[in-house]
Amino acid sequence: MERCACCEERPAGWAIAAQPLRRYRGWRPVGPGERTGVCGWCARWLAQLAADARSGEGRLFGQPGANGRHLVFDDQCAVCCESPAERAERTAWLRGGQAAGELFLCVPCARWLLGLAGSGRTLQGSRERHLDGGYGAWPHPRLRGMRTWSSVRDRGAAEVIGAAAAAMGLVEAGSAEEADAVLIEAGAAADLCRELGPGAGRVIVLAGPGAQVETARALEAGAFGWVTAPSTPQQLTAMLARLARGERRGGWDPATCLPLLEPGRGGRPWLWVEVPGPGEAWATAWLVRRFSRGYDAIGAVDGGIGVVPLVPPGAVGRVAARLRQAAAGARVEVRGAEDPPRRRFEAAG
Ligand SMILES: [Zn+2]
Ligand SMILES: [Zn+2]
Numbered sequence: 001m002e003r004c005a006c007c008e009e010r011p012a013g014w015a016i017a018a019q020p021l022r023r024y025r026g027w028r029p030v031g032p033g034e035r036t037g038v039c040g041w042c043a044r045w046l047a048q049l050a051a052d053a054r055s056g057e058g059r060l061f062g063q064p065g066a067n068g069r070h071l072v073f074d075d076q077c078a079v080c081c082e083s084p085a086e087r088a089e090r091t092a093w094l095r096g097g098q099a100a101g102e103l104f105l106c107v108p109c110a111r112w113l114l115g116l117a118g119s120g121r122t123l124q125g126s127r128e129r130h131l132d133g134g135y136g137a138w139p140h141p142r143l144r145g146m147r148t149w150s151s152v153r154d155r156g157a158a159e160v161i162g163a164a165a166a167a168m169g170l171v172e173a174g175s176a177e178e179a180d181a182v183l184i185e186a187g188a189a190a191d192l193c194r195e196l197g198p199g200a201g202r203v204i205v206l207a208g209p210g211a212q213v214e215t216a217r218a219l220e221a222g223a224f225g226w227v228t229a230p231s232t233p234q235q236l237t238a239m240l241a242r243l244a245r246g247e248r249r250g251g252w253d254p255a256t257c258l259p260l261l262e263p264g265r266g267g268r269p270w271l272w273v274e275v276p277g278p279g280e281a282w283a284t285a286w287l288v289r290r291f292s293r294g295y296d297a298i299g300a301v302d303g304g305i306g307v308v309p310l311v312p313p314g315a316v317g318r319v320a321a322r323l324r325q326a327a328a329g330a331r332v333e334v335r336g337a338e339d340p341p342r343r344r345f346e347a348a349g
Contacts, residue, residue, distance in 0.1 A: 004039035005118045006046070012037030015094040016046060016117045018110060020328060023086050027075065027104075031329065035094075036117045043093055043100075046117055050103060053079050056155055060116075061163060062232040064109050065156045077106035079113070082210070087283070087328075108209045111287060111326050118325065143244050144169035149179035151188065157206050157229045164233040168240065181243050183236075185229065186211035186218065193221035200224075201249065204239050206231070207257075212282040215257045224249055226257065228290040238294030253300030256285035261299025261306040267337045269316045271323060273305040274331040284327055291326030301341045 002012040019033040038046070052058040054066045069081035076083050089110035092102040105113065148170045152158045161183055164170070173179035176192060179202065184192055186207045193200035200222030206229040207215040215226050224243055227235050251260050256275075263270040273288055275281045288305050289298055297308040309319045316334055324332045 002037045004042050005036050006038045006042035006116065010039035010041060012039055013096060014038050014040050014043035014100075015097075016043070016114065017092040017094055018114050019090040019092070020107075021088045021090055023084075023088070027088060027090075029090070034114075034325070034329075036114060038117055040095070042117070043095070046113060047093060047101065049116065050079050050105075050109075050113055053109075054081065061156075061160055062112075062230050062235075063156055064112060064230050065154070067154055075104060077109050078103040079105060079109040082106055085210075089328075106209070107283070107328055108287065108290060111291065111328060115291060115322075115326060142169055143240060146170050146181060146240070146244055147173035147179045148181045148183065148240075149173040149176045150183035151176075151192075152183060152185055152206060152229075154185065154206070154208075154229055157185075157231065160231060160233050160236055164236045164240070167233065168237055170240075181240055186214035186226070189214060189218035189223060190221045193218055193223050196222075198222075202243065204236075204243065207286070209283065209286050212257065216254060219252055219257060225259070227294075228286055231290070232294065235289075235292075235294035253281075255281035256300045256305060257282060258285050258289075258298060258300045258305065261297060261301045261308070261341075263297075263301060263306045263308050263335070263341065264337045264339065266308075268308050268310075269313050269334060269336050271307040271309065271316065271320050272302060272333045272335055273307065273323060273327055274333075275304050276330050284330055287327045287330075288323060291323065306341070 004010050004012045016036045016038055017033060019029050020031050021027040022030045049058060053063045056065050064080045066081040071081055084106040087107050089105050089107060090102055091105050091110050091113060093100045150161050152161060176182045176196060182203045183206060186205050189205045193203050201224050203223040205215055205218045205223050205226040207226045208229050225239060227239050253260060275284050285305050292298055292307060295310045299306055309316060311319060320332045320334050
């Protein structure tokens with residue numbers, strides 16, 4: 001009998017079915033969709049997670065939230081209440097093959113929920129997740145005394161910043177000018193970067209899935225880099241650690257807002273994620289960042305997105321499978337260290 005992909009304990013009598021949708025005179029299904037077998041307990045747990053995330057009551061770090069927005073229209077995401085532009089998903093709960101309920105979700109929220117459904121050994125009810133063995137359990141570096149200043153309204157993001165600050169021993173700075181690291185949401189980031197002048201190199205932008213233009217403007221104005229919002233404490237600490245190490249920002253790719261990547265150095269195998277269509281570079285880059293571990297190097301390469309996962313080479317296939325799901329079915333190739341990028345990028349900044 002099929003086992004529940006979520007708890008890996010009980011038999012899977014239920015399934016979570018994900019159907020990608022595209023807006024074309026209304027929302028229409030595209031492609032075959034996927035199905036993850038889960039047990040009844042986990043099926044209810046996942047439905048409750050979605051409801052809790054919307055009401056801001058969840059207990060998982062990195063969960064999306066509605067931040068005071070309300071559901072008014074049918075085509076708002078049932079978790080974050082944003083209205084998706086072109087792509088969305090219908091996530092259905094099936095019991096013995098029969099539909100027992102469904103949610104209309106934006107792609108980031110749908111992938112978040114599906115990732116939890118299929119992650120295996122998800123520690124239900126706890127604030128930590130263990131994915132890919134030790135891959136998900138990197139320790140937080142101690143950056144005791146690093147002065148940080150943040151201006152973040154998103155509740156989930158603010159909680160993640162608080163957790164990361166406590167784990168790393170960060171101290172709060174009185175102003176952005178005095179801080180070693182500045183965390184700010186994308187909308188206000190470019191203006192702050194211009195105010196800070198050369199100090200913009202200390203700015204980390206928290207970018208939601210729709211914040212491409214704002215993120216690009218902040219990078220143009222000298223920001224150090226960006227993390228997704230929502231993000232995990234590990235993604236944030238990894239970015240802060242890069243800043244603390246004095247890593248310098250190089251050129252970046254305007255389509256994905258990612259730094260240019262030179263994979264293959266250090267002899268590690270790496271993954272190449274295809275951008276599925278024109279105009280989807282940012283959305284794909286955002287999903288890859290959102291669902292990768294913070295210590296993986298991610299950047300633009302070969303017209304797609306390169307990921308160098310910090311895992312033993314034997315575990316790379318597993319990371320590829322998870323990214324394929326996270327990036328909504330985008331093609332993901334495993335490349336050896338000896339496979340150099342096939343073409344150079346035009347860089348900005
Ligand atoms: Zn289960
Ligand atoms: Zn959403």
